[in-house]
C-alpha cells in the first residue's frame with residue numbers, strides 16, 4: 001500500500017516516522033545503540049510494506065531525537081511577561097495537540113488584549129494586562145486541560161508494558177471502544193482536536209472506556225473460579241483508570 005501510494009521519488013521526501021523510546025537507555029547508550037534499537041526492536045513491529053524503507057532510513061539517515069515533556073500550565077502573573085507555547089504548557093506529542101493549544105491561546109489573548117479593551121499608552125495598562133491574564137487562564141482551561149489530559153492519559157495506555165495487565169486491558173478496551181463508532185469515536189476525536197472543549201465529556205468517555213473494559217472482561221469469564229479472577233481484573237482496571245486520570249486532572253485544575 002505504502003509503495004503504491006508513494007512512488008520512489010516521493011518516498012525520498014516523505015520519510016518521517018516518530019518513534020517513542022521509553023527510558024530504554026541512558027543518553028550516551030541511546031546515541032550509540034539507537035539505530036540498533038530501531039532495526040531490531042521497532043522494525044519487526046511495523047507493517048511489512050514500510051519495513052524495508054524504515055530499516056534503510058534507520059541505517060543510513062541522520063536521526064533526530066527530541067525529549068518528550070509534560071509541563072502543566074501555571075498562572076504566571078509576573079508583570080510584563082506572558083508565556084505561550086511550549087514554554088508555558090507542554091504535553092506528550094502523541095496526539096499532536098501542541099499547536100492546537102498554542103494557537104487557541106493566541107486567539108484568547110488577541111481578544112483579551114485587543115485595543116478596544118486596553119489602551120497600551122495608558123499608564124495603568126500593565127495592571128489591566130495583569131487582570132486580563134487571570135481571565136486568560138480561566139478561559140483557556142477547559143480546552144487546554146482536555147487536550148493535555150487526553151495526551152498524557154493516552155500515552156500512559158499505549159506505552160504500557162505488556163506485563164502491566166490493567167493498563168493493557170484498558171488499552172485494548174480503548175481500541176474496542178473506538179471501534180463501536182458513533183459518539184464513541186466522534187467525541188474522542190472532538191476532544192483531541194479541541195473542537196469539544198469539555199472536561200466533563202472527557203471524564204465520561206474515559207470512564208466509559210474503563211466500564212466497557214470491565215464488561216468485556218467479565219463477559220469473557222469461562223467458569224466460576226475464572227469469574228473471581230475476572231472480577232479482580234475488572235476492578236484493577238477501574239482503579240488504574242482512576243490512578244491515571246485523577247492526578248492529571250489535578251495537575252490541570254489545581255487552584
Ligand SMILES: Cc1cc2nc3c(=O)[nH]c(=O)nc-3n(C[C@H](O)[C@H](O)[C@H](O)COP(=O)(O)OP(=O)(O)OC[C@H]3O[C@@H](n4cnc5c(N)ncnc54)[C@H](O)[C@@H]3O)c2cc1C
Nearest residue numbers: 018066067068084085086087093095096097098099100102
Ligand atoms: C516529536 C514531536 C511531535 C510533535 N507533533 C506535533 C503535531 O503533530 N501537532 C502539533 O500541533 N504539535 C506537535 N508537537 C508539539 C509542537 O511541536 C509544539 O507544541 C510547538 O512547536 C511549540 O511551539 P513553540 O514556539 O512554543 O516552541 P518551539 O517550536 O520549541 O520553538 C522554540 C524555539 O526557541 C528556540 N530557542 C530555545 N532556546 C533559545 C534561546 N535561549 N535563545 C534563542 N532561541 C531559543 C528553539 O531553538 C526553537 O526554535 C510535537 C512535538 C514533538 C516533540
